[in-house]
Amino acid sequence: MTALLIAALLGAPRPPRARPAAPPADQQQAQLSDDEVREKAQAYLGAIDRSATAAQWKALGPRAAQVLEPIASDPQALPSKRAMAVDGLAAAAPDRAAALAGKLARDEKQPLVVRVAAVHAAGEALPPQSAVEELKPVLQGRHAGLRGVAAEVLSRHGGCSAVREQAAREKAARPAAWQRALSRCGD
Amino acid sequence: MQAVTRIAALAALALMAGCSSPTPCNTVRDCAAGERCANKQCQSIGSSPGALGDSCNTDQDCGAGLGCNPLAIGFPQGYCTANCATASCTAGVCTALSSGSSVCTVSCAADADCRQGYVCCPTASNTCLPPGACTPAACTRPVAASALPSAQVVSLGTRKVGDAVTFDVPPSTGSITILHQARIAGLQIAANGQTFDNSAVPQSLIKPDGTEAYHDPSGVASSADGGTDPSGLFAMFGGGQPSTAAFTIPNTTASLNAGLPAGTWKFVVNDYANECAGGGCDDGGTNADTYDVSVLLRPLPAGNNLDVNFYIVGTVNDNSGQPFTAASAANDPSAKRMVQTFTSIYNAASIHVRTVTFYDVSGAAQAEFGTNVSADASGPCDLLDQMFTLSGAHPANTINLFLVQSIRQSASGTQGGTVVGVDGSIPGPTTLSGTVHSGAAVSLADLFAGPAFCQAGMDLGSCGADRVAYIAAHETGHFLGMFHTTEMEGADFDPLTDTPRCPCIPCASASDQPKCGTSQATGQALVTAQRCATTSCGGGDNLMFWLLDDAVSLGKLSAMQSQVMRLNPAVQP
Numbered sequence: 001m002t003a004l005l006i007a008a009l010l011g012a013p014r015p016p017r018a019r020p021a022a023p024p025a026d027q028q029q030a031q032l033s034d035d036e037v038r039e040k041a042q043a044y045l046g047a048i049d050r051s052a053t054a055a056q057w058k059a060l061g062p063r064a065a066q067v068l069e070p071i072a073s074d075p076q077a078l079p080s081k082r083a084m085a086v087d088g089l090a091a092a093a094p095d096r097a098a099a100l101a102g103k104l105a106r107d108e109k110q111p112l113v114v115r116v117a118a119v120h121a122a123g124e125a126l127p128p129q130s131a132v133e134e135l136k137p138v139l140q141g142r143h144a145g146l147r148g149v150a151a152e153v154l155s156r157h158g159g160c161s162a163v164r165e166q167a168a169r170e171k172a173a174r175p176a177a178w179q180r181a182l183s184r185c186g187d
Numbered sequence: 188m189q190a191v192t193r194i195a196a197l198a199a200l201a202l203m204a205g206c207s208s209p210t211p212c213n214t215v216r217d218c219a220a221g222e223r224c225a226n227k228q229c230q231s232i233g234s235s236p237g238a239l240g241d242s243c244n245t246d247q248d249c250g251a252g253l254g255c256n257p258l259a260i261g262f263p264q265g266y267c268t269a270n271c272a273t274a275s276c277t278a279g280v281c282t283a284l285s286s287g288s289s290v291c292t293v294s295c296a297a298d299a300d301c302r303q304g305y306v307c308c309p310t311a312s313n314t315c316l317p318p319g320a321c322t323p324a325a326c327t328r329p330v331a332a333s334a335l336p337s338a339q340v341v342s343l344g345t346r347k348v349g350d351a352v353t354f355d356v357p358p359s360t361g362s363i364t365i366l367h368q369a370r371i372a373g374l375q376i377a378a379n380g381q382t383f384d385n386s387a388v389p390q391s392l393i394k395p396d397g398t399e400a401y402h403d404p405s406g407v408a409s410s411a412d413g414g415t416d417p418s419g420l421f422a423m424f425g426g427g428q429p430s431t432a433a434f435t436i437p438n439t440t441a442s443l444n445a446g447l448p449a450g451t452w453k454f455v456v457n458d459y460a461n462e463c464a465g466g467g468c469d470d471g472g473t474n475a476d477t478y479d480v481s482v483l484l485r486p487l488p489a490g491n492n493l494d495v496n497f498y499i500v501g502t503v504n505d506n507s508g509q510p511f512t513a514a515s516a517a518n519d520p521s522a523k524r525m526v527q528t529f530t531s532i533y534n535a536a537s538i539h540v541r542t543v544t545f546y547d548v549s550g551a552a553q554a555e556f557g558t559n560v561s562a563d564a565s566g567p568c569d570l571l572d573q574m575f576t577l578s579g580a581h582p583a584n585t586i587n588l589f590l591v592q593s594i595r596q597s598a599s600g601t602q603g604g605t606v607v608g609v610d611g612s613i614p615g616p617t618t619l620s621g622t623v624h625s626g627a628a629v630s631l632a633d634l635f636a637g638p639a640f641c642q643a644g645m646d647l648g649s650c651g652a653d654r655v656a657y658i659a660a661h662e663t664g665h666f667l668g669m670f671h672t673t674e675m676e677g678a679d680f681d682p683l684t685d686t687p688r689c690p691c692i693p694c695a696s697a698s699d700q701p702k703c704g705t706s707q708a709t710g711q712a713l714v715t716a717q718r719c720a721t722t723s724c725g726g727g728d729n730l731m732f733w734l735l736d737d738a739v740s741l742g743k744l745s746a747m748q749s750q751v752m753r754l755n756p757a758v759q760p
Contacts, residue, residue, distance in 0.1 A: 006475060030296070031698055032698065033698075036696060036698060036699075039696070039714055039715060040715070042715075042736075043713060043715040043716070043717075043734055043736075046716065046734035046735045046736050046737075046740075047607075047608050047675075047734050048606065048608055048658060048661055048733065048734060048735055049604060049606050049607070049608045049610065049662070050596070050606065050662070050674075050675060051595075051596045051606045052602045052606060052731060053597075054604075056711070078633045078636050078637070078649075078651055078654060079633055079636055079651075080494045080605065080607050080630055080631040080632045080633050080654070083593070083604075083605040083632070084604060087604030087605055090603070091604075094483075105544075110630065111632055111636075112501075112503075112593065113592055113594045113605065113630065113632035114559065114591045116558065116559050116593040116595070116605075117593070117595075117604065117605050118593070120564070121430060121580070142616070143558070144492065144558075145554065145557060146558060148558065148559075149558060149559055153419070155646025163423070168570055175554050175555045176555060177559075187520075
């Protein structure tokens with residue numbers, strides 16, 4: 001029964017399937033040419049309803065930053081593509097993302113989707129203390145929805161005291177993002 | 188002689204049962220499922236007038252002012268209660284079930300206060316409920332009525348999983364849609380240490396000639412590239428449909444070619460939890476879930492007209508710096524361009540986008556859903572599905588597209604990232620508004636990016652409105668029953684034989700081909716649109732390819748894709 005049921009569940013088009021194992025990521029990075037890194041990065045930036053995973057970005061290695069960083073920083077590029085580039089940078093080249101993420105997250109002139117991705121990237125790429133410092137202005141910023149996103153990210157990256165402080169200041173009914181953040185902080 | 192012996196034996200057993208001493212009890216939890224605890228003894232139904240929350244078979248088994256909610260509507264061994272819409276509930280608490288009804292339930296402090304098979308539900312004011320009715324607070328799972336004419340809707344009532352039901356299909360029927368809408372059903376199942384959505388799907392669908400049109404699990408064939416090849420199936424179910432589920436056929440080449448024969452069809456009401464009850468799952472499953480079951484019968488010929496609603500959920504300023512609203516959308520150049528491009532994509536598939544209506548949502552809904560929704564926290568009570576219930580404000584036979592700012596995969600934040608669209612389910616619960624799957628989400632982040640007035644033909648590289656239109660068209664395709672023609676790894680394909688495929692071998696790069704069929708995310712091969720733009724490796728230009736490529740994507744749809752969509756009840760005559 002289990003085998004049949006799981007076969008059915010995995011018959012859906014999107015969940016991962018059981019297949020033979022692949023070589024480790026570092027071996028694959030070495031195998032990829034610059035053109036292949038570029039080709040794959042561009043393909044991941046075109047994903048519609050299934051994003052590349054962090055592992056897939058990581059498999060491209062730091063060279064992916066040559067493709068992703070210019071897009072993430074380009075104010076003329078389409079915002080959704082910039083957001084995906086920020087996601088990819090955080091996974092493939094976290095050092096590069098660390099330098100960019102906090103700045104993008106705090107910049108109120110940036111498109112919201114880019115700021116959301118940057119908040120997540122800051123959480124992934126920065127050490128917890130730095131993430132809290134970089135994202136505290138976002139947590140206390142003008143955009144209520146983004147404050148909730150920052151609360152969720154900080155609740156996962158050592159920022160619970162900052163989350164609690166800001167939660168106390170939130171006057172309006174708090175959206176679910178705050179409830180999830182506070183719940184993760186043990187409140 | 189044998190018969191006499193058997194009767195005597197049964198009589199002896201009955202006497203023994205009658206003579207056995209009752210089980211002592213302190214609470215009803217001490218008694219077997221279906222028994223009551225009265226005078227410190229477990230007693231069977233009918234031994235005394237049932238109090239609130241007691242087991243029952245009929246209304247007569249319950250005390251004054253109470254009626255019996257039977258298993259048939261989701262209460263194992265029955266539940267003596269009062270309808271809060273028509274009676275008082277002084278002894279208990281009126282509890283709104285997520286399917287919409289409100290019943291009087293008995294208070295509790297812990298599971299031990301409730302009967303066997305019931306839980307003390309903290310999100311329902313601490314009252315005893317079947318586990319499937321104990322959903323998170325503020326979760327609504329409405330049971331909606333179809334917008335089709337009543338002659339095209341077969342209502343089969345509230346049914347329990349395992350029930351076999353029949354319906355008659357008249358001649359010249361173009362499509363059948365079987366709808367399961369949860370009355371009381373759990374949200375997830377657990378198997379192999381993981382949780383999965385408790386999707387509802389007919390367990391066995393039988394045609395009038397007795398042959399099987401579908402069986403779940405379907406046993407889909409493996410593809411040469413390590414995935415699945417469903418092209419030989421008569422019907423395909425994609426999963427991911429808990430609580431509200433639609434199963435629409437034809438959706439494969441085989442069923443398009445064969446058509447739907449007239450006569451009496453039969454199926455078994457079912458969900459994954461019911462399959463788990465047969466064994467093999469970590470949580471044991473349950474065969475007590477109940478669904479409102481109906482069948483939509485869409486007559487031939489295939490339709491041509493599609494009505495679309497856009498819900499503006501995310502807050503954004505237009506090119507003039509003013510908030511983008513339903514009122515401004517009609518004359519906004521970017522919104523007009525988006526509609527124009529969306530319309531042109533579907534025109535090419537002989538589907539005319541007849542009406543497009545923009546709606547605003549409340550400030551509370553904007554605050555809750557507008558900034559970011561998770562694409563893979565997609566349970567019925569998660570934000571995405573709850574957002575789709577907003578469509579209940581405008582019930583009609585429409586495609587409902589929710590424009591939000593950001594959509595992200597992976598609630599954990601440890602992997603995944605931004606996506607630009609996500610559908611409620613494949614296919615959507617067509618003609619139903621307000622259910623947890625009645626729509627698709629599309630990012631509007633690019634709508635006002637690029638030139639204020641996009642010129643000439645579709646320009647996915649720099650015209651943001653075109654890009655949003657393309658995503659909206661792609662998600663609409665999913666709602667109408669389309670799967671990705673080829674998935675990311677080149678291993679999984681749609682069930683239509685006229686959509687070009689792009690299999691990992693030979694289409695992936697030379698360095699990727701050794702990875703074809705591997706499992707680790709880091710090791711999976713990739714088929715890009717650029718590599719899928721030839722005769723032998725195709726589909727990169729199809730609307731339902733897994734990615735959008737500025738240079739390759741054309742929004743093409745094959746004849747069979749068009750036919751499947753035009754037979755969906757959402758595409759009207």
